[in-house]
Amino acid sequence: MTMTTDAAAAQGEAAGKPVWSSQLGFILAAAGSAVGLGNIWKFPYMTGENGGGAFVLVYLGCIALVGIPALMTEMLVGRRGGHSPIQSVRDVVAEARAPRAWGWIGIISTLAAFLTLAFYSVVAGWAMPFVGHSIAGFDAADPEAVQALFPNLLAAPDQLLMWHTVFMVMTIFISARGINRGIEAAVKVMMPTLVLILMLLIGYSAVMNMDSLRQAVVFLFRPNFGALTTESTLSALGHAFFTLSLASGSMLAYGSYLSKSTPIVRTAVTVAAVDTAVALMAGLAIFPLVFQYGMEPAAGPGLVFATLPLAFAQMPGGDILGPVFFILLVIAAWTSSLSMIESVVEWLQEKGIGRTASAILAGGAAWALGILCLLSLNVMSGFAPLSFIPALEDKGMMDALDYIVTNVLMPLGALALAIFVGYIMPKDALRDELSTSARAFGIVRGMIRTITPIGILVIFLTNLI
């Protein structure tokens, strides 16, 4: 029987389980999850710190060889289970008659999503006051004051708390409205807006500073292998994971609302392509400004919060482009936080709690943990809560969480899932979910069995050692 996707959505809703109303709806939601602070804040500064082109090339390779197959495993397990990440993994493990211990993958992923939400909301909160600062205008005559805005913000717990709270409430609000009326409706507006803003910023450089744009293109695309270290190769791989929202419940949860007719292979490639395109566009938007105003591309995490405002202060039209840029950052973070909260919300709903209450509960708990993170930036800066673990000896709450999630939970969850899907899940079930040509199936399965787990294992071990 053929059914329009809307009818499928309506039927799913009637059965109590929402379904994305169209393939585009899912692609926008998943791309919204993937495109986030990772693309607009982290990718440019990592590229800057790691010398540009060669790093970008390695990153692209990691996305294609490790990221995309891993993304497919999450989407297909989520869809096959059709429940929260915790339950879906259990179901698929039961179907495969595999030992129940594999079920830990769902728990680890959900935990990673929850912990990420706590500190992600704090960082997203940094962008919000900068919308206001840039509307008021950065004072070109006083560069020191402009550069002090960011460290001053980090030193002010009351400010951080206020913006963290605003951001979490925004996340809870959309999440409470559900998959179709909340997330899907939001990403349909926010994702096109985000791309338009990026094009506006790149267009500005094309018109105003063509030379710097050219310089940025060279910086991003001419590989200079001399600048590549083992460490930068590893961070490219780690970042490929983070930016595709892997091993954090998000794609498992979003996959559970995916209609059976959506082709997983093609959809995963599209989502990864959008994510990569946005990261490169962010580089093309930011680096021309950095070069035009003679700033340091390797400025680190302060690149967009301390360096870029100096450019906005000096450039013609900076009082318009500045706010637009920081709004972009907030939108990107918002569509990502919606996916982090989803794995927990879906699980709470399965426990019989209503959607709104689940969103408030999940968001509220992450908010409370986020407070510890933001205090670790200032009043509690000397306090290392997990100092009994050697790797976390001198790390405050925020750094410790970031470390545990990106270096331990995410690689562990993704590795286990790749092994499970590649070696334990019955081949027929996998074929049924991927429903692609025999050749493509062979290639994808081969990657899931070899290069994906090996890639993850390499980041995992080297990060720990």
Ligand code: PHE
């Ligand atoms: N992919 C998001 C980004 O690049 C971060 C993210 C991680 C989102 C984990 C969801 C889950 O910012």
